[in-house]
Amino acid sequence: MLEQVYNAIFIGSIYALFAVGFALVFSVLDILNLAHPTVFMLGAFVALFAIATLGLPWYVAIVLAFVATGLFGILLDRIAFAPLRRRGAPQLSTMISSIAVTLVVVRLVELRYGGDFITFPRGTVPSFLIQIGDATLEGIRVVIIATALVLMAGLTYLIRSTSIGRDIRALAENPRAARILGVDIERAVAATFFVSSGLGGLAGALLAFAYDSLDSKMGLSLELRAFTVMVVGGMGSLPGAVIGAYVLAFGEVGSLVYLPAELRDAFAFGLLFLVLIARPTGLLGQRNADRV
């Protein structure tokens, strides 16, 4: 039982890191960034590169993953989203441009590393066990949970208490007013993407460590879960994304007890569907009346 809870918290933390980045971009820029799973995957591969090719220790690799994917996020916006934003293109167009980028990036990674599962070089990823009572838990997961919590707190601090965070909030609420009030829009957008992608990439690196495995397609299944997390927690709400992440993780781990493994995925989407029907604004979202 303790193992189940431990696993749920661990999975929830990964979901949370991933979904928070996704929700951040959505809430600030109204963009459904379907290239987000790509940065997740990229983070893992940057970590691999750092460890296997550059010979760096794993904790440096994590930092590198964060920074590299953060920068990639800014690049992604410049190439795929900013031009569309400038001409006021519909949301659908940004979805498609992010898909296009995904195609290119996934292929590039596959060209270098192939499409199969890869493991980290022996001994480079910390692997230790913790005994608590009857249960034997994998130690790296504690690190991940702790990292996730620290980052979540860091993000909250960033958004609430820093000037760039204030700029981001202004941008989220009313871009036009923000511009008039002198907010440096470009900087706020860049910061949003840096944080969003950096967190996503970090989540990927951490997950790769936890399972000692990565592959070019690792982001995709997570993407669909991210939708569930966002909708359950409330579209665009960051705390909602975090809550939604843990709700989903606990739900999935719990459902494994009662449902066959193949139907576990159905839980996520069934939940998503139900929430969308019953309460589309999610747990923490705002009601948006259609004014006449």
Added chain:
Amino acid sequence: MLLETLGLSRSFGGVRAVAGVDLVIAPAQVFGLIGPNGAGKTTFVNIVSGHLRPDAGTVHFAQGDVTGLAPHVLARLGIARTFQGVRLFKGLTVLENVLVGRHARMRPDALRRLWPRGAPDLADREIARSLLDRMGLAARAGALAGELAYGDQRRLEIARALASEPRLLILDEPAAGMNPAESSGLRGLMRDLALNGLTILLIEHDVRLVMGACDRVAVLNFGRKIAEGTPAEVQRNPAVREAYLGAEDVA
């Protein structure tokens, strides 16, 4: 009577937007509804046009109880409206906008069009064109509705509303942003339409237009009806003066 509301009420959250409004509009009347900002005029109209359900009260139209019916049903029954701030189909042409307005009166022709034989909607197109003519928009029939100047957009919206051959036409602040020449043109149009039997419910801030065009006027404030009568009677009413706090010419 053509339209009657009894005890119509609607709240949002804790706010009573419309509180127990009784109103009677006779056929071929031009009936004005005025009141300060936030008085509940648009909410009232949204209930009458079916876009909102009332919390309490009833709406009767031409002897039938229409409370809570959907907007498209009311359109078929003969209630048409324009919207505050103009809601046109911007990406469609001017003519197409009016044709959509005729939706309630047109025979559905999807199946007939499967045979590539002519345009079965010629009669309706004629009606649409003559409406555009009447509103001075004939020359712009092929333009996209979103390309029109604001004043033209308003006239187009009225043409679209008239296309459904309504018995009651609700105009929600049609004169906003119009210059004096345009609003006197509007006044003339409303008089013409009423002479031909159309009933008009006019919501307006432009008090001059209301006083000049309407047969009867009702005043709302904080969701309640505080006065009703002929324009002259309402103008003299001290409660009305107080509601507007002396701001008489709000245009």
Added chain:
Amino acid sequence: MDAIADFLSAYSTLIALVGVNALLALSVWITLYAGQLTLGNAAFMGIGAYVSALLGRHLGMPFPLALGLGALAAGVLAVPLGLTVFRLRGVYLAIATLAFGEVLRVILLATPITGKGQGLNGIPPKTELWHIFVSCVVVAYVLWRVQGSTVGRAWAAIREDETAAASQGIAIRRYKLGAFVAGALIAAWAGGLSAHVTFSIDPNDFAFSKAVQILVFAVVGGLPNVAGPILGAALLTALPEILRPLKDYRDIFQGAILLFVIIFLPRGLVTVAQLRRTRRLQKIGAADVA
């Protein structure tokens, strides 16, 4: 004549695929035209594929009947789905239909009769090129004619402004549902045709990536008329073949081309033929999709 026959037989699979994708793109076009962003048509395609294949295999049903029932099954499912997601707009609607698609995929993975993860194999190749061709022509023609009718105008009005459309006497729910169900029927028909050309199907053929692919066909082609989705489907289906010499770099070029098109021609390829009108639409910021 011989050259044409040779071409057809050499590329028959590709042409069949183009035709099927054109139908799928058209199925999504209807819903987009009515202002609904749906990602559920891959699931409906899957329903059509599985139902028609299973009816043929277990009941020996004649091909056209199996196809029809497959389409009908999807249509029947589309009604309650359409009614439940009726209130959702834009991104929420997309996600809800996507969720439906995923639930269906998982159910297919878990149900023994569908062969679960292995899917169905050995589906008899009953589809001829002319089936696909005729289907495309009929669907395109019908949609073209409907576009200019009261129904098409009603859909366009709903897309532009639902509230105002209701006041013109348009029964919003009925028309939205109509577009949704029509899309489901066409997608399922295409699914049935496709299953009997590719010999085998499995649940992952009808998942998220397929749904997105269909959407991309329609959007890249353009939405002003039925030519758009057909063009988009044809081009994007043929593109991998055209780019075959590029081998491993194929996907990269595909992604780059897609990116180029969406950034410089966000209203689709057919806008090239309608440059002036498109510019006018863009200037007034008219609604393109939900």
